[in-house]
Amino acid sequence: MIDNFADKAADWDSPQKIKMTEKYVTELLKLVTLHKNQKALELGAGTGLVGFKLLPKLNSVVFVDTSAAMLEILKRKIKPDDKVELLHGDVLLYTKNDIDLVVSNMAFHHIINIKDVLKHLYKITSDHAKIVISDLVSEDGSFHNFEEVPHKGFETEDLSAQFEDAGFKNIKSYVYSTLKREKSDGKMHYYDQFILLAEK
Template identity: 30%
Template sequence: MTERRDFDTAAQTWDEKPQRVRLGREVAAAMAAALPLSREWDAMDFGCGTGLVTLNLSPLLGSMLGVDSSEKMVEQFNAKAAELGCSTVRAVRLDLEQGELPGGRYHLITCSMTMHHIPDIVPLLASLRSLLHPGGHVAITDLEAEDGSFHGDPVGVFHNGFEQEQFEQMLRQAGFTDISISTVTEIAKDGQVYPVFLATAITP
């Protein structure tokens, strides 16, 4: 499967599913519990979507930049941030897979439920590492390995989740150290339960 998913079409109604909103809160809480977050930190959220994780984490950080390849997701994000009066967050449309990198360096890069939409994981992880200060953190959540039933529509799904050991190895290949991976929440869908892991790591 090489076709990409059209997230622009989904952006306007993305937040209408309570499960997605709940997952954003739970992921942000798990990241906050696992990391020594600081208001001195500048952070980036890769695959930010409408900001469900970003806007929950932003009060604990100095600033946060959302990055997404979907223009409509970015528009929804910035509209929500403006409505909430969040002056320390903003989103921009960039496609990191195509080498479109933001300026500056970050103390933390987060990513939630995005990696299974990325064909080549290790080069993308290496790009993220290049954007971190030495000693900077990455925090990534995604589905644990599943049978392909999670997505009713497989368009744009390049991985049916990941084994924790598999994802740890990809982080190591990308140059990260101090890797920790554990299950932090789950998604109940159509009578099945899909575990979600959080991976944290540091760039040397």
């Protein structure tokens, strides 16, 4: 498995990434109430920025990522009393059906087989589980400097329909943040981020 983030992991926890995480977590907590008996799974966990913010309010967190380099950085953050699991690879490798909350921040556009992943998330989640993801609204590809990624953001209606097809209900989404970046053309580019909530 090629690690596309091997050269990015060491510098991943930048002030910008941390600020983006804080915005996502703040919005997430408006949508769901966390409990100390819950087990969460962070999909595309990277260095665990989201999961570690939520962990004090939960029982445990499963961190899933395809990048070994990212997970190595994550491992350094684990304290002796933290109840965490690390899974290197595809979320399809997780087969227990005990997840009460799935979170994912800016990772879905890297998923090739979204239909299969959503069906699998339905299988591994408990009754009344919730999924809260954040990602980009459809953009022109410039966010990744026109590098190949599986999705240049999403039309939220289309993505919501895929969640519904997988069995989820009470789906809602809205734009909650805008990222601003200066690109190589010297111009400022703006990218809307949406948050999507779905329930099992």
